[in-house]
Amino acid sequence: MTEFTSDSDFVTAAVVAAELFKAREIANNISLTASNARALALRAGQGAAGFRAITDFIDMLADSTVKTSDIINMKAVTISELATNLERLERTIEYYSAAAKSVEDCEYVSSILVPLKKMQDDHSKITRQFYREVDKLSELLESLSREIKTASVLSAMSRVEASQSGKEYEDGLNVVADNVSEAADKIQRHIMVSRSLCFDLADDVY
Template sequence: MTELTSESDFVTAAVVAAELFKAREIANNISLTASNARALALRAGQGAAGFRAITDFIDMLADSTVKTSDIINLKAVTVSELATKLERLERAIEYYSKAAKAIEDGEHVESILNPLRDMKAHHAKVTRQFYREVDKLSDLLESLSREIKTASVLSAMSRVEASQSGKEYEDGLNVVADNVSDAAEKIQQHIMVSRSLCFDLADDAY
């Protein structure tokens, strides 16, 4: 990590958490959509039996997205906390380095150099932990992205089943399919932003 980049890393990690909070809210809406769809499918009767089964999968997807988003949010908070710790260490190292240089030939220079060495060792340890957490965060985002891709399949299946439900209910069930597709697209956008920010965090290592 280059000197004093961790302050911006703190902000970056906080933005990732904010993006995933938005994705979580959208996932909650998907769950509400599934509940409404289930009620509509029940009114449609036997013709929408297949659609009722799909709503269970939509519910599962929404629940999984919420849970994964919560995990990612906590991981982003951990990354943010580590970035804050690094920023403080870097400032302390900078201060002690200047002090050591000012009295490099002085009698008590070791009283500065010893804690400076300890701080640098601790900085290296925290830096390694920081990048391990960033890697885990990136993996979780990739996993969530794969999960959300199944929404396009569910949306397509929903349209097929809606066409079997009868004209009275077909339009309403198609709206459900559209809502699921639109929500998934918005979640993917938040994930893309978050993954891009993770790449920025990882790039600070070089």
């Protein structure tokens, strides 16, 4: 375990937040796609009845992704703030440690050692909080990744239902299935980048 965190942790957490913001925007587009698909399925009539049910699941997936992304984003912002606080404490501790060493034989060295000890204790406390938040962030990213994997199932089901809707509507409904699959792949890539960055944050403590 390293004694102090790096100021790069602030940047890493900020990048995670940015990646999840992009994922959230894509999820919003999935929701719009579901709305368009629902309207198309209604025009297709009874032949696309199964597809209309699938659009509800697509909408639920998009909504869940947006909500989870918002939570993850807040976690990433919290981690950035903690990393900033740790960086400031580290620099102050360095200055106080150097000052204490230079006057270690002086009568009033305790005036430096007492606040130094307080800062070191605060640093340890914030560091523990930092890695608790990193663990929670990692769990949320893993959960979101599992949710997004269901999109491939929904896409496959959509193609099956599209084939039964009649030639007039099949191509349009297949476009919906393709859009859901493509959006899910993009979101998954943002999640993968975020999880890799999260591992980097966790490596700082091990």
